[in-house]
Amino acid sequence: MGSQPLLIKKxxxxxxxxxxxxxxxxxxxxxxxxxxxxxxxxSTRNLALDQPGP
Structure with a gap:
């Protein structure tokens, strides 16, 4: 997977x-x-950002 920005909408x-x-x-x-x-x-977005990438 590429390093695409995580898109979370309210x-x-x-x-x-x-x-x-x-x-x-x-x-x-x-x-x-x-x-x-x-x-x-x-919270999900924050957890995803805290995960080390490949």
Whole structure:
């Protein structure tokens, strides 16, 4: 493999099924999911950058 830059994009939206979106806490759940997913992506990127290359 070549030394291509690692491309990680932030997730900007999550679709929630209509039954869940009727719940008053749906927006909070959506925001929480975005935070969790973006933290995982950031951690994964950091781990990949810490790994010694070939």
């Amino acid at each position: 997730i900007k939206a999550i679709k929630i099924v209509p039954a869940v979106s009727e719940d008053e806490d749906a927006e909070m759940l959506q925001d929480l999911a975005l935070v969790v997913i973006n933290r995982v992506l950031k």
